[in-house]
Amino acid sequence: MSPFGTALPVIQAPMAGVQGARLAIAVCEAGGLGSLPAAMLSPDALRRELLAIRAATDRRFNINFFCHQAPSPDAARETQWRQRLSPYLAEFGIDPASIGAGPGRQPFNDELADVIAEFEPPIVSFHFGLPTPELVARVKRWGAQVWSSATTVEEARWLQAQGADAVIAQGLEAGGHRGHFLSADLSRQLGLFALLPQIRAAVSVPVIAAGGIADAAGVRAALALGAQAAQVGSAYLLSDEADTSAIHRGALQGPAAAHTALTHLFTGRPARSIVNRLMRELGPLSEPVPAFPLATGAIAPLRAAAEARGLGDFSPLWAGQNVSRCSAGSAAEITRSLAP
């Protein structure tokens, strides 16, 4: 029994945009901790997903929210961004006037708390820090554990001081969004071998290791370094129960997957993606882009038009640094293969 109430010390990383309840349920039923990413769900969609989980499993699960500051739109920055993308918009025949807001990412708030309160999920995890103390207290009132990601020792200490019940040490290897929230200086981000033992020594709450862990040996190594469980994301991207697109699956299984980089081009915040045309041509971090998640707006129609042609040139191809041996199969098989 893991300290988090599951048979295996394995947590399926919440991956907004590429999975929902189906993957979470399969992992829970296989003995791991399944996670539902809520960052891109409307309140109604969130309720549907939670109903699906409750109908399918009575196992413990984790629900994950982003808790960024909602951005103030910056017209000049937005204009500059669309200008920078204008050659691509022209290439795909997209009218810049048609650009909408793009898929949003809602930070955790009272309305979302109302929805989950009906279900009292046992674990509520956050990315980009924590929501207000009032929201944290509200979640804790039904007995939920509150977790969040730390990318530095300082963030781990801050999270513990604010009442986090566990800290996820997110190594630089991890795919998707970096969880940093105290400093935007990416040179402060650490590889998991360095981050995990230092966080372990700095806090007394349980520590979960994330980043580059893709097999049982990785889970064993994380436990050796003091983690109480390993959070695994990329290894589930090819699973039957993930909603990963065909383009994303193709990229993960091809030679391009060997080269990932942090980029803010897709959302406005640094996240690890397989390097594609947009990242190569603009530079992954060199453009001034609208604040998270507003950069997504002007990218969305490009992504759709390119994907319609079978191209992932403008798609966020989230992936960690260790996907070369990820394989397709059921999430249950993948979960059991991670048993240390």
Added chain:
Amino acid sequence: MSPFGTALPVIQAPMAGVQGARLAIAVCEAGGLGSLPAAMLSPDALRRELLAIRAATDRRFNINFFCHQAPSPDAARETQWRQRLSPYLAEFGIDPASIGAGPGRQPFNDELADVIAEFEPPIVSFHFGLPTPELVARVKRWGAQVWSSATTVEEARWLQAQGADAVIAQGLEAGGHRGHFLSADLSRQLGLFALLPQIRAAVSVPVIAAGGIADAAGVRAALALGAQAAQVGSAYLLSDEADTSAIHRGALQGPAAAHTALTHLFTGRPARSIVNRLMRELGPLSEPVPAFPLATGAIAPLRAAAEARGLGDFSPLWAGQNVSRCSAGSAAEITRSLAP
């Protein structure tokens, strides 16, 4: 017995400029594999160090060389670099005309091979790839194992194909110079959790893990991920037998050590150092600097002048990302504490 003929699967990382035979001997005698960094030694100094090792221990040891291409001086780049440093030179009253070549780094060559041939060291390791096939063959003729660092899976495969007997998987966490040699794109550099298992799967020669390993738990984690030994650098920087300067020791033990970054300012190649004034003010990687190791020339008098005032503002403060619990003591104690 480790596969490399030592009692412990622990290799003391060669650290040019901060240690010599004394540290290597102490580690060998304690059951690890001591390393002599030769990159900054003249042939005469190299002979003296090898004589010292032979006089003190009959244990196996490792001698390490750089094998970069010797650079062609670029007068325009050099002028630009001195121009960029001119406010600092003025601050310390240094006449730009007095700037010399600085401490050199000689790539492995026939003259150095002549010196080591007298001693037939059992292990000869390289950084930045491998020397010419002729030099590799020459070293192998006396039975030496040839090792080199890989920072990507591609580099590991290349090294094995060129005859390397072991590959050192150098994670992004490691202090000092990055060993990359097939691509200078730093986004291709991987954290050890992702690099090590992928190299392990890609080559059949033994793999040594390096980067962020500072205690026995780190060694155990590296072995769990398939390494046959762990190479440890920073944990020896405070040892009695290292020649680490007082300024460097002070930085390693202070709060500044929590923030390291890759910088090419000190030598011309990216290397991990504790962030200091020069790195903060110029940006660690933003200036066009003379090719490795020529950037060192104009930095040397600044470093000397600042160090004379007790400041590490212009010193390369090499350190990995995991030094927060490194402690002083004898190298023997440190080596024994690393036993998995």
